[in-house]
Amino acid sequence: xxxxxxxxxxxxxxxxxxxxxxxxxxxxxxxxADMRGEEVTAVLLGESVSEExxxxxxxxxxxxxxxxxxxxxxxxxxxxSKIMARLIEERKPDSLILSATRNGRxxxxxxxxxxxxxxxxHVVSLDYxxxxxxxxxxxxxxxxxxxxxxxxxxxPQMATVTPGIFDVKEFKGEAEIEKVDSGLDPEQVKTKVVxxxxxxxxxxxxxxxxxxxxxxxxxxxELVNQLAxxxxxxxxxxxxxxDMGLAPRDIQVGSTGVILKGSxxxxxGASGAPHFVSxxxxxxxxISINKxxxxxxxxxSDHYFVGxxxxxxxxxxxxxxxx
Amino acid sequence: MGxxxxxxxxxxxxxxxxxxxxxxxxxxxxxxxxxxxxxADKNALELALRIKxxxxxxxxxxxxxxxxxxxxxxxxxxMGADDAILVSxxxxxxxxxxxxxxxxxxAIEKIGDYDIILCGEESSDGGTGQVPSGIAxxxxxxxxxxxxxVMDVTDDxxxxxxxxxxxxxxxxxxTLPFLAAVELGCNTPRFPDFRRKRWAEREFQLxxxxxxxxxxxxxxxxxxxxxxxxxxxxxxxxxxxxxKKYTGSAEELADKLAELLxxxx
Numbered sequence: 001x002x003x004x005x006x007x008x009x010x011x012x013x014x015x016x017x018x019x020x021x022x023x024x025x026x027x028x029x030x031x032x033a034d035m036r037g038e039e040v041t042a043v044l045l046g047e048s049v050s051e052e053x054x055x056x057x058x059x060x061x062x063x064x065x066x067x068x069x070x071x072x073x074x075x076x077x078x079x080x081s082k083i084m085a086r087l088i089e090e091r092k093p094d095s096l097i098l099s100a101t102r103n104g105r106x107x108x109x110x111x112x113x114x115x116x117x118x119x120x121x122h123v124v125s126l127d128y129x130x131x132x133x134x135x136x137x138x139x140x141x142x143x144x145x146x147x148x149x150x151x152x153x154x155x156p157q158m159a160t161v162t163p164g165i166f167d168v169k170e171f172k173g174e175a176e177i178e179k180v181d182s183g184l185d186p187e188q189v190k191t192k193v194v195x196x197x198x199x200x201x202x203x204x205x206x207x208x209x210x211x212x213x214x215x216x217x218x219x220x221x222e223l224v225n226q227l228a229x230x231x232x233x234x235x236x237x238x239x240x241x242x243d244m245g246l247a248p249r250d251i252q253v254g255s256t257g258v259i260l261k262g263s264x265x266x267x268x269g270a271s272g273a274p275h276f277v278s279x280x281x282x283x284x285x286x287i288s289i290n291k292x293x294x295x296x297x298x299x300x301s302d303h304y305f306v307g308x309x310x311x312x313x314x315x316x317x318x319x320x321x322x323x
Numbered sequence: 324m325g326x327x328x329x330x331x332x333x334x335x336x337x338x339x340x341x342x343x344x345x346x347x348x349x350x351x352x353x354x355x356x357x358x359x360x361x362x363a364d365k366n367a368l369e370l371a372l373r374i375k376x377x378x379x380x381x382x383x384x385x386x387x388x389x390x391x392x393x394x395x396x397x398x399x400x401x402m403g404a405d406d407a408i409l410v411s412x413x414x415x416x417x418x419x420x421x422x423x424x425x426x427x428x429x430a431i432e433k434i435g436d437y438d439i440i441l442c443g444e445e446s447s448d449g450g451t452g453q454v455p456s457g458i459a460x461x462x463x464x465x466x467x468x469x470x471x472x473v474m475d476v477t478d479d480x481x482x483x484x485x486x487x488x489x490x491x492x493x494x495x496x497x498t499l500p501f502l503a504a505v506e507l508g509c510n511t512p513r514f515p516d517f518r519r520k521r522w523a524e525r526e527f528q529l530x531x532x533x534x535x536x537x538x539x540x541x542x543x544x545x546x547x548x549x550x551x552x553x554x555x556x557x558x559x560x561x562x563x564x565x566x567k568k569y570t571g572s573a574e575e576l577a578d579k580l581a582e583l584l585x586x587x588x
Contacts (some may be wrong), residue, residue: 014489021359076495077456078465100451102488106468109456113424119552121420121451138451139559146557153550160451161529190465190498194483198491200569209588245510250489264388264587282563283586288581293570302565303583315577320584 008093008236009030011044012103013055015073018044018052020203021099021163023059028126028166029097030060036128042175043087045080047073050177058091059168069182071189075103078191078302079184081110086183088115093156095134097126100160108160117154123258124165130238134159144274156303164259165283201250202234208262210235212253212280216269216290217245221319223313224268230320236260236279238270240311254279268309272297289313298314325379326476328437332427332458333386334361335395336448360395361450363443365512367505370473371441372403372513378476379437381405382547385430387415387423400523401515407527408434412534412580414541423546429537431462437484440502442497446467455504466502467495471509505539 009026012019026042035039042061044053046068052065065087071079084107088096096111098104100122112119123136124146134149134157194267204210211228212235213221221243226237235251242252253260254276263284270276271292277300280286287310288301298304305312338517341356371382375532384399384407386392408432418426422559433439440462445452466485471492480499485492487506493580497503515523535545542548569579 018520049564067535074493076458077467081456081460102469105452106456109424109453110421110460110466112453112550113421113457113533115572116550119453120551121453135554137557142555144559145554146559148346148557149551149553151550152552160453190501191467192496194494194496196488196491196493198488198493201490221409225465231588245508248490249487278559286564287577287583289580293568298566298568300562300564302567303580304568305580306568306570307573311573312577312580315573319577319581 004092004094006039009098010098013046024166026060027169044074061175064177074193096156118151119158120149150318185300205233205236205258209264210236211266212236214238215268271295326438329380330440331371331381332442333364335392336361361446363507367441369510370511397523401520408530414534419551421550428461444504448488455488459502468504470503
């Protein structure tokens with residue numbers, strides 16, 4: 001495996017805007033590269049993203065491979081996976097790390113098979129062992145246990161990293177940027193974005209205060225919204241509410257959603273399923289309200305109020321407004 | 324124009340809330356937990372049946388797992404699938420994503436004559452959603468993940484699918500044949516028809532293939548064929564919390580909570 005060298009990070013962008021969690025991965029990759037005396041290469045595909053590419057050195061990239069083509073404005077699997085496969089074949093990186101966003105996972109699964117290589121998915125830690133094998137911790141079975149997984153076969157070694165796990169860091173120096181042709185024939189592209197509709201979303205992985213609605217709210221969000229607004233918090237939900245389509249999955253808290261890192265979580269009517277509590281374990285203070293005096297969420301709460309949220313919340317809102 | 328086969332991949336998963344971890348032996352006690360069809364796979368099957376209703380075709384379910392999954396495949400038949408295949412072989416035990424996607428792609432090739440392959444977006448038992456795009460790569464066909472609907476299939480061999488993205492959705496045009504990963508909860512899976520259920524349970528003959536039937540050697544699958552290995556399992560200890568419990572009237576609790584919020588903010 002001597003010829004496979006360096007750590008690559010796939011930098012995700014959408015319409016010219018870089019995905020924050022790609023920078024988290026890039027920063028971690030740089031720390032690992034420094035320990036191993038390796039180089040970090042950021043790979044950025046997009047329509048017109050030269051200016052964004054220039055910023056990647058600050059967050060850890062030694063080099064940037066930049067591919068620009070109108071077809072690459074939004075992520076779609078066919079052109080992106082073809083270009084990435086070609087670059088990997090030509091340049092042979094030892095490792096390729098991506099953020100475990102929808103698009104990162106979409107691309108990673110395909111490339112791992114293409115190169116018959118190991119992919120550690122959705123890690124919450126990332127290291128190399130003494131033999132240079134990529135190693136990550138993966139929460140399993142709803143977050144109750146952590147599997148330590150290694151890549152043992154194939155190159156590049158691959159991992160996708162849960163967004164919000166690592167911090168974006170600043171590094172000195174500028175990255176050397178290399179522009180590469182996409183080589184795409186628009187006629188041959190098999191997946192194309194033809195229309196889209198998006199709303200501005202708040203990234204709650206960075207929120208200091210979050211009010212989280214569980215099944216106990218029945219998905220009735222009026223009081224939840226009012227409380228959040230009053231105390232300057234953002235809103236999250238548990239998995240069942242997202243499963244039922246009552247809230248977008250982007251604000252689902254837990255091991256298959258967002259891992260929160262802020263100072264205060266107020267949990268309303270959530271029982272405390274294992275996959276959920278792993279999303280609030282890093283919060284400074286956890287306050288819960290639940291009808292059930294013995295719900296599992298009690299074990300994960302600093303302050304546990306036994307009662308009906310629909311009775312307590314209106315009174316609480318009134319008191320908070322009075323000051 | 325009628326579609327050719329619509330193939331749905333399916334997995335049976337333990338109900339995670341019923342699983343227990345034994346920190347002594349570092350194993351998961353599956354014994355006590357009940358099983359179910361992976362919820363997202365049920366959404367994929369429902370979508371396949373809706374596509375069939377609109378554009379024709381034959382819905383075939385394919386699964387890779389132990390013989391005890393048979394009743395769950397019969398349930399898929401009862402819901403309306405035309406055929407079901409179980410790939411079952413001890414040699415497949417311990418397969419990670421690489422041999423799993425290889426095996427499923429070989430089974431899909433053996434079924435053949437397909438236009439659309441639908442997978443659940445991920446499995447509920449620690450799934451990470453890497454299987455669908457991996458299968459598509461083995462088959463050499465395009466894929467789209469996190470879709471909530473197939474809006475249209477046109478005569479020029481293209482489909483319009485609705486894909487969930489950060490903050491919204493997009494419409495992706497994809498060339499047939501293609502694979503799509505279907506989002507959990509995007510539709511309501513139908514209940515099995517009672518008569519069809521009875522027929523499926525009593526008369527339907529499940530096709531079972533071994534690894535050898537798919538031309539797979541023991542080196543390619545199972546632990547040997549895997550590219551990752553689990554070197555350790557750790558129990559995640561809950562963080563130390565204050566665990567102060569408050570009871571009383573709603574008025575008293577609201578007072579306490581207001582006081583608490585003011586003190587920490």
